[in-house]
Amino acid sequence: MAIFARVVDEGSFRAAAKSIGLAPSRISETVTELENFLGATLLYRTTRKITLTNEGRVFYARVVDMIRSAETGLNELNALSLEPVGALRVSVPAFMSSSELLTTMGEFARQHPHVALSLSFTDHPVDLIDDGFDLNIRVGWLEDSSMMSRKLGEIDRCLVSGADYAASRPEPKHPGDLENWDWISYAQRSDTIEFIAQNGRIAKVAGNAQVQVDNVDALHHLTQQNLGVTVLPQYLAERGLRSGNFVRLLPDWQLRPLGIYAVWPDQSRRENLTVHFVRFLAENHQN
Structure with missing residues (x-):
């Protein structure tokens, strides 16, 4: 009955099989055995979808009640359990x-x-x-x-560049000063970076990236190679800042935490x- 309910919830035998961890054929056989036991058709099956019969709708509502009662009992047992398994x-x-x-x-x-x-x-x-x-x-x-x-x-995040790269550029005072800097961009992040001043004023910079990566560790490594400026999680940036390989830029401007x-x-x-x-x-x- 629980497998029948899962088929209804998931919308197909294949999806139910995947969520439970059984073969689709076994799921189908189980529902067929249940129908044979009840002497009633519970599901209309087509190659594209399944739908509940009238008997199936009535029975499904009762099965859901049964499952909820069983899960309440499992909750009570879990509360008594000293060791998760x-x-x-x-x-x-x-x-x-x-x-x-x-x-x-x-x-x-x-x-x-x-x-x-x-x-x-x-x-x-x-x-x-x-x-x-x-x-x-x-x-x-x-x-x-x-x-x-x-x-x-x-x-927390911060804006950094390699120390040698920063030394080759005038020290930025405002996010807009970074428009013409080389950026190393992160594929899962917008190219537009939003900065927040101490007075709450917001400034946005669209970084001009020559190199884009889809891995943050690669961002860290390429920043060490002095290829440009990027945004790193604070705890990763600290490694380069402590060693002197990185320089933190615009320390008076904040980046929104993630x-x-x-x-x-x-x-x-x-x-x-x-x-x-x-x-x-x-x-x-x-x-």
């Missing part, structure tokens, strides 16, 4: 591979040895459902979404392992 597959931006958030994830794994934590690092957007992730860490400004989300913190969000599909109404993991990150992560 299960597997989590999490997508994380690649540039956060040495961040404090990853340290917090490591602490979660240390405290919960029966949870198998699989972390995938990429700076490219991923699809939670199609790519099979339980949770996605997103950095930036969260767009409206049907997904569940929770803000975990913020990342939000760090946990995003996950609302595929379960119960207090599951994903929610437990998100709560741990939110309560223990230090910006």
